[in-house]
Amino acid sequence: MRQTVHPSRERGAVLLVVLVFSIMATLLVVTNLKDNIVQERAAGNFQKQLNARYTAEQGMYESYNKIKAKLKTHPNSTVDILKGELPGRANGAIKGSHFETSNHRIPAPGLLMLASRGHHLEGAAGLNVAFALLGQPGNDIYKDAVVACDGLTLNGSGTIDSYDSSKGAYGDNNKGKNGDVATIRPDADVTLTGDAPIRGDVRATGNITTTGTSPISGNVHATKNVTIQGGAVASNRVGGNVMSGGNFNLDNGNVAGSVKANGNATLGGGASIMSNDLLYGGQGTFADSEDKKYLQPGYKGNPNVQEVATGTCDPIGMPGLVGKFTGASQSLTVSSTQILNLQPQTNSYDSHNGWKPPTLTSSNADILGHSGPVYRFDDLKVNSDGKLNISGGDVTLIVSGDFTLTGDAKVNIASDSSLTIVVKGKTELSGSKIFDSATVNGAGIRDNGKVSMSLFSAYNLKDGVILSGAANMYASIYAPLTDVKLTGSGDLLGSVRGKTVTASGAGAIHYDEALGLADLGDEHARPPVLALRDWLWL
Incomplete structure (x- = not known):
């Protein structure tokens, strides 16, 4: 005898299966959510720990810079004095972070052990670094060929260059281009009126003016104006770059490198910037038609040339x-x-x-x-x-x-x-x-x-x-x-x-x-x- 299944019972069985699968899916979702929460918390903790390490590095970096600055101004500082330059506690670059720096210990004379502890929210990290304080041979007084505190005038015909006496006598195989000349007190000029080639750089805390035929093989840097006049039209007047805190005027001759001037730029009929690299912040005056290109916007803009560093005239006393x-x-x-x-x-x-x-x-x-x-x-x-x-x-x-x-x-x-x-x-x-x-x-x-x-x-x-x-x-x-x-x-x-x-x-x-x-x-x-x-x- 054939048995008949009522449709309502079939629907009940399907519903039960669906409920079972729904419960299983829900359990799976809940489990995955728990795993995601755990992973998110782990990732968050890792990020906090990573940020704490970055902050500890920042503390060490700032400590190192402060100690370097102290050594520059007070070169005879002892390790105990340098410890006083540590920034201590300060906020880090990352929001919600801070660092603490200290002198950890001195394991040996001349060694400085620095400790930096970084914190970001619940994250924390520490970094210990050991530095050695090493003296350097030599001095900072004899670093230029000619230093004129209040002004330098060269109107002779002799060359200014360099050599290294530890390698023997001055000669063809012992000639260098480090014959730098400089002024060091404010508003001190360099004036070149002769025919003395300078194989080196020229720095002036005032103006640099050349009216003779002296070529300069290196860079030229003046706090005020740079004026180059005289000389042969085709001559190479400056072999390096020119940086002027004021105006730049090249009457004739060539500049091999770039020219940066905070003020006006003037090029005469026989003047040329070989690199075509010119940036000036004032007015431009150019005699040759091909130099009119420097009137275009790409060449105009203040380059913010920095002043030539001044110094003590008599460091020895x-x-x-x-x-x-x-x-x-x-x-x-x-x-x-x-x-x-x-x-x-x-x-x-x-x-x-x-x-x-x-x-x-x-x-x-x-x-x-x-x-x-x-x-x-x-x-x-x-x-x-x-x-x-x-x-x-x-x-x-x-x-x-x-x-x-x-x-x-x-x-x-x-x-x-x-x-x-x-x-x-x-x-x-x-x-x-x-x-x-x-x-x-x-x-x-x-x-x-x-x-x-x-x-x-x-x-x-x-x-x-x-x-x-x-x-x-x-x-x-x-x-x-x-x-x-x-x-x-x-x-x-x-x-x-x-x-x-x-x-x-x-x-x-x-x-x-x-x-x-x-x-x-x-x-x-x-x-x-x-x-x-x-x-x-x-």
Whole structure:
């Protein structure tokens, strides 16, 4: 007998199946929601932790920058002093974050262990970094060929370039383009009216004006105006870039690099910017029709050229240096056929006609971080064909009056020795054989870091240092309180710093790049650097 199934029962079974599947789907959705919530929370925690690490890195970065800035302004800072520069607690760059910095510990002398703890909401991370405080050899005083505090005038015909005395004598295989010239006090100009090629950069805190034919191989940077006039139409006037905080005027000749001027730009009929890279913020005046393109908007706009950095004219402090030398001294003249031999502890002489110098006794003193014997004089003159021989080590002369070398006077400095002269009065070097010594062809920096021939002038009136000799000489000349005039035909190897500097002779200036490694004592040493030694995430 066939059994009949009622339709309502069939519908009930279908509903039950649908309900079962709905419940299973709901359970699956709920499970996935729970997993998503767990994953979202995990992702959120990871993001908070990651942001905390970023914030800890920010704290370490800001600590490092503050310590670097402190070392730049106070290079003799100890580790304990540097610890005081840490920013401590501060807000992080990410909203809701902050960091805390501290000195973790000092595991060894000269090491600085910094700790930075970053927080973002519930996330936290720590970073420990160990730095070593490392001294750098050399100094920041002898870093340019010519430094003129209040103004520089070059109207001679000698080249200004560079070489490295540690590699031997100046010559074809030892010539460089680091013969930089600069002014460092506000509103100090550089004026070039001669035919002296400058193989280096020119920086002026005032104006740079060239009216002669002197080409500049490097960059030109002036706080005020740059004016280049004179010279041949096809000549390369500037081999690098030009940056002017004021106006730029190129009468003729070429600029190889770019030109940036906050003010007006003027190009004469024979002028050309080889790179076609010009940006100026004022009015444009262009003589050649092809240069009218610079009137288009793409070339107009203030480039915001920064001012040339100013600095201290006398970082050594000459009044204080000469002020600590007191006591008895005497004048000395070494004249025709007379020879004076000076060593650190002893001295002797050779003479004709019965010449005998006064008794000379050295005394110990500290000069630029070096303690050693010095000889003191009221005045020191070497003239005619008199000779001053330096040997046996480092010799220092303190001259409270004038220092003069004239005629065929000669100063010989042995290759194992150095001569440091500190002069309070005037200095005049006009001999034909002055400083005819091993330093011209040999190393300018001795093994102990001393410069083979250094002249420090504390004279504070006009025309305190005059060089008019015909012979080549090696010397680092430091005269920040007076004018330095170079009128001779002999080459100067070394460097020059003066209140003003005027070079009108035919002699060249060959900057010795090795002077940057000279030891002028801890007070004038290059700032130490922080070297990364180790780091650890916590």
